Amino acid sequence: MIDRIRRSLNKGLDQVRWVATFLAERTKAETEIAKLLFESTRLEGKIDDLYRDIGKRVVELKEKGEKAIWKDFIVQQALDEIKHLREAADDFRNQARSLSKLPE
Numbered sequence: 001m002i003d004r005i006r007r008s009l010n011k012g013l014d015q016v017r018w019v020a021t022f023l024a025e026r027t028k029a030e031t032e033i034a035k036l037l038f039e040s041t042r043l044e045g046k047i048d049d050l051y052r053d054i055g056k057r058v059v060e061l062k063e064k065g066e067k068a069i070w071k072d073f074i075v076q077q078a079l080d081e082i083k084h085l086r087e088a089a090d091d092f093r094n095q096a097r098s099l100s101k102l103p104e
Helices: 002-064 073-100
Strands: none
Touching (some): 002 073
């Protein structure tokens, strides 16, 4: 009788350990996902700032009477940086998406 209780108790403890381990691993993964999504959002904010800078520069060039707005060095540099930031933000989101899938 005592052996049966001991086996049941050990089996219950094993299940509790498994649940605790699972929750710890899942919490760690969710924390990593949150960090990746935060970085993605931060990069999106930088992209918005660059859009604002491009808009200001275009208005400045228009007021000066410039015709070749797209050939302006500052505009080209900002557009290139936007491209790289978008790629980095997409990478962060893809990493978060792959982490969010539960292993089978």
